Amino acid sequence: MDCEICGRGESVAIILIEGAKMNTCRNCSSHGKIIYNLRDEPKKEKPISSKTQEVEDIVENYAKLIHSKREGMGLPIPVVAERINEKESYLENIERGHMKPTLEVAHKLEKELGVKLIEKLVEEVGPTAAVSASKGITLADFVVTEKKRSK
Secondary structure, X not given: OEOOOOOOOEOOEEEEEOXXXXXXXXXXXXXXXXXXXXXXXXXXXXXXXXXXXXXXXXXXXXHHHHHHHHHHHOOOHHHHHHXXXXXXXXXXXXXXXXXXXXXXXXXXXXXXXXXXXXXXXXXXXXXXXXXXXOOOOOHHHHHHHHHHHXX
């Protein structure tokens, strides 16, 4: 199975890029969130059956939850940042919704503020429709095609 982004390497992971699941090579897997490693057993993922798995994700309204809980407790950002050992600017960006916290930071914020920021999701695992067709079009093919059209 070839990488759906570059088309060159053999797929080693299924990643999530802006809501789309894609099979990627080792080099391209860093461009999104790895939801399933095709080579190794997944970390932090608990298989439910051969076609689904449980994964952790940050809730959509994380920024509002963090801000309202912190304000309700009367804690300024610098105090929370010091308590969870993170930069103030990072927490400010998270609270404004400009950045999504990592699972590690979300766990620390949950513990410090007593708020639920992580939800468990059940996701289907398997090749995408584009990959099931032998040598289907890749993202790299589309980019090249678009570049040719725009000239």
